[in-house]
Amino acid sequence: MDKFKAVLSIADKQHAQFGFGLVVLLTAGGEQIFSSVVFKCPCNSWNFVYGLVFLLVPALMLLVLGYILSKKTWKLFTGICHRKAMCRWRNLAASGMILFHISTAALVAPSSWIAVALLNGNYFECAMTGLNITAHVKHLCRAVTLQDECMKELMKFPCERAVKVSQVDSKSVLLSLRAESQILGWLLISCMLVSNLLLTCVARCNSPISYLQLKFWKTYAQEENNLMDSYSEKHCKVLAERNLKSFFQQLPPEPIITPSNHAWQSISALYRFNTKDHYYSTLHQCVEKHQGAINDMRMDSVKSGDTSSQPLAVLNFVDEGRMML
Template sequence: MDKFKTVLNIANKQGRFGPGLVALVTAGGEQIFSSVAFRCPCNELNFFYGMVFLLVPALALLLLGFILSKRTWKLVTGLWHRGGKLCRWKTLMSACMALFHITATALVAPSSWVAVALLNGNYYECAMTGANLSAYNLHVCQGKLPEEQCKQELFMLPCEKSAQQSGKEEVLRTMRAHSQILGWLLIAVIMLSNLLLICMARCMSPMSYQQQRFWKAYAEEENDLMDSYTTKHAKEFAERNLESFFKQTPPEDIVTPSNKDWERISTLYKFSTRDHYYSTLHQHVETKDQEADFGVRMTSVHST
């Protein structure tokens, strides 16, 4: 998981080439996995065995994409206590948009796995030779194998690729061709959907192209510095407490953000040209003094 997280972090820093890097790593992993671990049983388990190898790793990659996404945990952490706020229309729409973006990013690896596995054809061959689909079986065997032989021996074909029977080899080639057609169609659908989503997002964006590049660069730098500052501050805070405990001395004063401050900078942020803030941290830093002055004025009004 740590290695996959490292790949995701590198991919996120590669901008528009990030999804391509994740897809490339996933494709390489599928090739290795297929050659090392996959062995079609050539019995009644063919269909389930092939479908498990085709879909279960994709599901695992999808869940891993959700788990390793910081946006996922920003969205769900404290959700129980923020349930009332989610009832607001704007907040609910922002949450749905964030979930859609997280899902779209997490789908890169599993869709790459399925596409490459279909192009390879091994999983599809194994699954469909064990599928109880009479019409499909007769279709692939038509003109190549007798009907009775097709019904009784089809599940054995993946284990007989070296056999000198041209009919069996033709059946497997037909299945492999079907698998590769599905693989290329899936790739085409993914690329077309990705293009349409990017075009829609860019057309509806309130920012210009250069400002959007600046916002993305700022967000990456802020994220890296946040990790560095958090680790450094946590270390200083821990050292202060341990020194006070072992030396039995009063602790030094170290300013730590309040729970409210942490909550405000931990929410997902949607850029608005009206406020012109680039993150929740930026918004908090710019408005904190204004809120403090407003609180002082309200206190003075009530006291008078």
Template sequence: MDKFRVVLNIANKQSNLGFGLLALLTAGGEQIFSSVVFSCPCNELNFIYGLVFLLVPGLALLLLGYILNKKTWKLLTGLCHGRAKLCSCKRLRAAVTVLFQINTTALVAPFTWIAVALLNGNYYECLMTGTKVSPVQHLCGKSNSKVPCENLHRFPCRDDRVLKADREDVLLALKAQSQILGWLLIASVMLSNLLLTCLARCSSPISYLQLKFWRAYAQEEGELIESYNAKHAKELAQRNLQSFFNQKPAEPIITPSNKEWEKISSLYKFSTKGQYYSTLHRYVETCQESDDGMMRMASIASSGSADGHPAVLQFVDDCTIPV
């Protein structure tokens, strides 16, 4: 799971490289799973067994992608609280956009699993030999056919009760069907990704170079936030422990308030009126009064809601086709 989290984090930061590594890791896992774990029962359970191995691991990878994605918890945290104001249309649209971004990352591994499994053909063979509506049922019942329909579920196990030639013809037909479906799935995913990438790029409110700068800033800010959180939490914990064991008053340490944490954790919607690159950037620029009473004027005016990246631009980052 830790390796999957690392690759998922790379996918969030470097879309093309990350998605490639994630797909490669999933494909390798499917090959190992197919050769070591999978064993068609060759009985009435063929259909259920093959269907489970084809789809359930993909579902598990999808759920794992949701669990390990930081945007999932950033979107859901506090959603049911009274202060979560998602009733407005703008906030709702921003939430839907972020949810779409989460799905584009989470769906990479499941689609890869299903596509590689179909290209391999083992699951499909087991699945289709266990159903009465199999596309190879037309081979049964013909006057010149030597394929016994009642033994069709035994084909994946290379049963000697069926002639080898007849068995191989059926299995080759099933494998061909499986590979056709696999390539169609790959082609449809790639075409959809290309169309969505083109749409996102065409509707981008900023230029290509500014977008690359934005992505670099967002990556640096995310890494520094993790570092600062750990450092500040360690300082606060050390102060509290020293105060407790030494029985001395604690030294003051400035910590952001709940309201300030909420401001930099909200969803972000890009606005062309300003040049804020995150909610943190907007908070720092628009903070009206510092702790010493000095007024700080906002350098740029803007409006909207946040998620480390602007919603429309982060969607572009999540695409896998380089432009």
């Protein structure tokens, strides 16, 4: 189990570097398994529905899974119904941009599934041979001598069970369908790459910081996330032991500093870098502002000559989610 956790930790650290390629490879491998093991074209009136389901439904499931696994999704939606400030136009626009960013990441896996499935051609062949449109059937059977027979036997072509049409003619139709499927697959891949390049260029052009500072920001966010996991576990263990000890031994609980609800709300929001404040996360911002408030109160107490005031305790808290950039 420890070795497995170590492998997951290494993969998580490298996710930002080759996450896109890893998702594409895993999706392509899953599609190949489904195509060779699970998929069996029925070669009847269900061809179109069956092929379309295998082509689109897994992509839809991967899209939903992408939203579920994104921590940005839950940072955005947790408690959103109780935030009155979200009704403001500026906040709605910012939330829309965040949702768009989440969607671009979630669309990688479903787009890869559809692209690989189109390159393979099995799902497309099955679906198109079951499409009962006269113009479509005539288009496919234009090279077949007996077009009427071809229209009746078209659904049996993927299983090679056509009786009244020669194998040469049926294979010619299937080759045409596979060629069309592969063309659509390459077009989809090209659109994915061009869109990714354009979005990256637009995001980098509008970046308020330089390339090296952006690299530093990503490194800081990763380190903060790693330390958050270990510190959260330790803090929860200490708090749980304190409560259990107090419960079973009937002793007053030892004082442990915990964050307020406002503090949790402050660090749970999605953060956008501001060059004026120069903070690298909501946790960084909350800590700096809290320390600044403490310093202001200390300065006021010194000016008033009050030396008996007790110093405020610094909040000890952890971020509940990964800092995503």
